[in-house]
Amino acid sequence: MNVLAFDLGASSGRAVAGRVDGNRLAFWEIHRFENSPVRVGERLYWDVLRLFHEMKQGLLKARQTGFSELHSVGIDTWGVDFGLIGAHGELLGNPYHYRDSLIDGKLEEVCAILPKREIFARTGIQFMPINSLYRLYALKQSGSPLLEQAASFLMMPDLLRYFLTGEKKSEWTNASTTQLYNPLTRSWDEYMLQSLGLPAEMFADAVEPGQVVGVLQPSLCTELECPSLPVVAVGEHDTASAVAAIPALTPDFAYLSCGTWSLLGTEVPQPVLNDQALEWNFTNEGGVNRTFRLLKNIMGLWLFEECRRCWAVGGTRLRYDEMVALAHGAKPFQRFIEPDDPMFLHPAHMPKQIQQYCRDTGQSVPESAGEILRCVLESLAMKYRLVLERTEMLSGKRFSGLHLVGGGVNNALLCQCTANAIGRPVWAGPAEATALGNLAVQLIAHGQIRDIREARALLSESLAIKSYEPQEAALWNEAYGLFRQVTACH
Template sequence: MTSILAYDLGASSGRALLGRLTDRRIVTEELHRFPNDPVQVGGRLHWDILRLYHEMKQALLKAKNRGADLQSLGIDTWAVDFGFIGSNGELLGNPYHYRDRHTDGMMERLFREIPPEDLFGRTGIQFLTFNSIFQLYALKRADNPILREAKRFLMIPDLLRYFLTGETFNEFSNATTTQLYNPHKGDWDRELIARLGLPEAWFGQIVQPGTRVGSLLPSLCEELGVDPVPVYAVAEHDTGSAVAAVPALRKPFAYLSCGTWSLMGTEVDKPVINDLSRELNFTNEGGVYGTYRLLKNIMGLWILNETRREWERAGRSYTFPELVRLAGEAPAFAAFIDPDDDAFLHPGDMPGRIRAYCEKTGQKPPQDAGAFVRCILESLALKYRYVLEMTERLSGQQFEGLHMVGGGIQNTLLCQWTADAIGKPVWAGPAEGSAIGNLAVQWIAQGQFSDIWEARKVIRDSFPITAYEPQGREMWQDAYGKFLQVTGLSQSTTG
């Protein structure tokens, strides 16, 4: 049976899914799953990019050994990070991880040269310390020797696709996250690139999701004993693929792509670039088929994952089901954090940072594992309400409920508390949203679906959607007021 392959690489793990269409239903099979662990070396945090490519090749071998007749493949990954190709066509150095500290202070330094109002007006992209523009600025200020040898700038999925095909295209959805793309011009912002002192020639042709961008290299086909499978650019920012898979049947809809990061927003036909969106630090990232994703990044389950990792280092191991059970047994609304506080960005002693945040804000810190997890999950749910209200204000839309997609929906407690916090239904599914959106764009490109709305209808019919109805309205309303007070977030921004 003919299949297509989706590589979906997240910040903590990667997976390869086979997708088949059977009687207007999507059937997926997890072919290969692998960890994506960053590597600390020489004081810097890097992605192990060659290991990731190795794992992608293992997936091709498994597909061959299963007898899968691959019609195409596509790649989606996280955003903002990149690598450079030299004049000999080889990778220059190991790409930095966005949580590396080389960008500390760079955003404020760049603002002295390019006012934030100008930068946001040109790009519509949220200010985050690890955005590609600040990473490039940091490399430039450090006079990194790689820059002297670089010939092409490739985002992580562009780079992995280059390894597979030898073609150096930049895909649209990921290009927009660099804060070097100008949606008014529909291209790289050449003037902004020049003001940074970067070569214009680094930045190549931008292609839209659904574009065929090559086939597997003959040398790779010979190495693995596989056919020259066509390769498509999908929405190569994994959130773009996740939003493509949101099983909504019409606009407007609100979504939350929930995993290591939580990304909440709505799909719009054109960027929302104005003083309010800049004040609220929203972003306008490229989507599929002429759309943009008006959204905000929220730190997400990274905080919980890093807390669990710290406990494991100390010899206390918990499974995620155990932590969810303990959180459900802990007292409600005992302490809150702002998940987006800078204290929680970098790896390290997350429980210690939560304690320090609580002490700084006059709260009693959590005392046991259940209390820590409850603090994290309740704070996330309340931050989701805050961002959802901002999304409604910016978009001028009112949403009936919230679509949650991604691996985070397996945390049923978080799904229920999100419904409770926002006071609206939550529809959770599919869990493998990014991979399924990746598959959908490939099928649209091949004419299997007429458009994204037909694809979303088939996705809705193919995967279970769990509905969570809001409970405890008054209790959560009181908690929201306390959350805003503790975190210093302004309720006026949402009203």
């Protein structure tokens, strides 16, 4: 039984086919495509129609590469972003990118209307200016005709699924990231919507991962000359899919999904909504199998990727492996940044912003590319230690190591720095966790895999996981103290 996962990240997307093959989950990437935002004037948008075009190419390539008998399709994407559908079923404008500046200052405005404590008690979600709540509030405050004409609110995977099926449904793991969804009632929080003047009627009830939520539209089947296929709601927030694919053999584990964003936490049966979780700005996002992802969003390799982009604009093009080599050759522990400082959310020039942070905190200013990149990677590793320690305190668990999945698996220096910083092993892999979790949930829905526990055992058998052991404990402990001192005063 073959199934197809569309896995869309903030910089690229891909179509991955998979099936159970004996005692392993076999998978094949059959189509990869770029996902680049488009700036028009002051606004930053997602090119969602291009993404849908590439998904259609994925369906075509599946048939052309021997996967003509697919049994279902599933979609996972990043969170918080959304499209608005009008009364006649058409998309009202391209979805805004979460780094668009329209949200600037809106978090503070919303918290002046609804206290932070109340918002957290009702949603359990980390306060980040990119959350859907603040985008919707910004549209409301600006008198946007988009919001006035909207009949339906669809998160990015919901929107792409709507293009495939014509069915308008929400999915719970992604709905939970909006900061408008109540994890206790498992419904949109009507009190918050009413308090902010947002139309409750445009929000569809959220389905659970593993449910069939439609079939390919006849017009699409005619265009692509393909049979009708069920579309399964998977863990449609990409981190929910990634966590579903953690190759852990015990129920208690810590994970780091490391890509453009880093998300570090653990799986819990109920949301943690206490004052300490609020103070540390943790989040309780929906997970597969009615679990919650107690985690912290960390800025992640966006810092690394933006440096690369800025240098390329200036004429210096570096491959990813060249950047890692430059960082490796730089002297360690010279300076640190707080990766989540708001100045790094959408700067005009990331390397200059990192240099400015170092000036502002009285540290030596990195001059070379290697020095800047070493600063980024070491700072991320130190932040991972801080968040891991706080995750243990909030969950009441002690973790023997950290499962690292996603694109960060390919950065050996970051993996080793993380093991050194936390003083425990890092088990790196799979890089393809989001796509594999997507496939696994579809196969569970079809009865090919019994449950998520069996899926993780299959993945543990299927994949080569690389272990990084901690080194130079005394040096890293001393540097961690410096990191805490530098970042606490900024």
